[in-house]
Amino acid sequence: MKNLLLLLSIVLLFTSCESKKGQKRIFxxxxxxxxxxxxxxxxxxxxxxxxxxxxxxxxxxxxxxxxxxxxxxxxxxxxxxxxxxxxxxxxxxxxxxxxxxxxxxxxxxxxxxxxxxxxxxxxxxxxxxxxxxxxxxxxxxxxxxxxxxxxxxxxKNSYFETSFKTLNNLGLEMVIPKFFKKVDDTGEFLWLRQRLSGGIAKGDGTSNILVYSVPIPKSKKNLVKIISNMRDTIGKKYIPGSQENMYMVTEKLYTPRVFRTKMDEKPCYVTYGKWDLLNDFMAGPFLNYVIEDVKNNRWIVVEGFVYAPSVEKRDYMFELEAVLKTIHLK
Structure with a gap:
């Protein structure tokens, strides 16, 4: 009887050990x-x-x-x-x-x-x-x-691949969460906006995504100027203020910082800078990626910018960076 009890104890011990080994660890x-x-x-x-x-x-x-x-x-x-x-x-x-x-x-x-x-x-x-x-x-x-x-x-909560004309026309894919809403989608230019709230003095702020393409410039001797001028042209055409002659431009008092990197396994320039609204008082930070699509002789541009006066903007910009880095050229 004692031997039987000992044998049962040994079997239970090994069964228990094997069960624990087979269990998926819970974090x-x-x-x-x-x-x-x-x-x-x-x-x-x-x-x-x-x-x-x-x-x-x-x-x-x-x-x-x-x-x-x-x-x-x-x-x-x-x-x-x-x-x-x-x-x-x-x-x-x-x-x-x-x-x-x-x-x-x-x-x-x-x-x-x-x-x-x-x-x-x-x-x-x-x-x-x-x-x-x-x-x-x-x-x-x-x-x-x-x-x-x-x-x-x-x-878990993103748009379908075919949700935006501009991405389809440019041959792009992005994981864009649905809390970003469409402002403009012409087929050549996409503007998405997320409303920010809480602690912002002058009404709700916004977090924004832009997507478009431009021809690759013949010279890249002054990238800061080239990218700033490109942004100003797009701002004048697509991002107006509340009155005439108001539109988004690159702030002239802060020289943007441009670095060479890679995006979607392609050469890319990333620019950190400040934007403001010409003839108005709105301003904030922007993060701009210019991806070289040499095969199609174009720059694919994806940008994030934030308007959130009186609050810290680091985490808003970081979340935009996470979205922008999902860009993929088909």
């Missing part, structure tokens, strides 16, 4: 806003040289904003406080001393979706070196992770 839902980091780091280190270097990296101002806004919001806790509640955070950066100098990037450890980066150094001097060495990779990892999560959330 907590992560929490936290886009562009926000939970930094796990001892208080003394946060207020010292290592913390100063980290703040310099993560609090770099976002390009093109009317007022300074840092690229990340930050919460900091010491390692001893890193318990269950904080482990459910979406974006976590751990900086600590260890026996090795190391950079690790992992996803979905304590919750989902979650991005965790851990940077260790054998001394505070080495930690500063590691932060400098991996700063671009660190920022890119958190930004791309947030972009991907925004894009995934948009797929």
């Amino acid at each position: 907590l839902d992560s929490n936290g806003r886009m562009n926000h980091l939970l930094i796990v780091m001892d208080n003394s280190r946060w207020s010292g040289e290592v913390g100063a270097k980290l703040k310099e990296i993560i609090m770099t101002p976002v390009l093109g904003m009317p007022q300074q806004e840092n690229q990340f919001g930050v919460s900091q806790i010491p390692e001893i406080s890193f318990g269950k509640m904080f482990k459910a955070s979406r974006n976590i950066l751990i900086v600590s001393l260890d026996s090795v100098n190391n950079f690790q990037s992992k996803k979905n450890i304590y919750a989902k979706p979650q991005q965790i980066i851990k940077i260790t150094g054998t001394s505070e001097e080495k930690l500063v070196e590691m932060l400098e060495l991996y700063q671009e990779q660190m920022i890119r990892s958190f930004k791309e992770f947030d972009i991907q999560n925004i894009q995934k959330s948009h797929i």
Whole structure:
């Protein structure tokens, strides 16, 4: 009898183990806003040289904003406080001393979706070196992770591929969430708008998407001027103000910043700048992507711009970036 009970116990133990192995792991839902980091780091280190270097990296101002806004919001806790509640955070950066100098990037450890980066150094001097060495990779990892999560959330409630004449005529696909509504869709020019509300002094603000194409210019010697003039021409033709001779232009007092990059595996210029309404007081930031479609001798232009006076605009612009980056040339 004892042997039988022992045998049954062993069978139950192995059955239980196999059942647990076969179970799909259940994750907590992560929490936290886009562009926000939970930094796990001892208080003394946060207020010292290592913390100063980290703040310099993560609090770099976002390009093109009317007022300074840092690229990340930050919460900091010491390692001893890193318990269950904080482990459910979406974006976590751990900086600590260890026996090795190391950079690790992992996803979905304590919750989902979650991005965790851990940077260790054998001394505070080495930690500063590691932060400098991996700063671009660190920022890119958190930004791309947030972009991907925004894009995934948009797929569930987006327009059909054939919803807009301009995209069809230009041979384009985009994942556009349905909270953007059509303002204009001529077949050559598309303008979509999302109404923003809450905390905006002069009525509701707006978040906007533009799509169009122009011929590739013969010369690209002064890209800032070429892209600014292109935007001004489109603004005059399609984006009027409330009265005659009012239309959107590139603000002349702020020189736009142009960088070469890639979009949809094609050469692209990305421009960060400010727009304003000629002969009026409306203004805000814009983000413009010019994709080179050499085969068809054209630039495909996708742009996002925001009007949201008296409130921070970083996250609105970041959400626009996530939408714009879904562009695909068929």
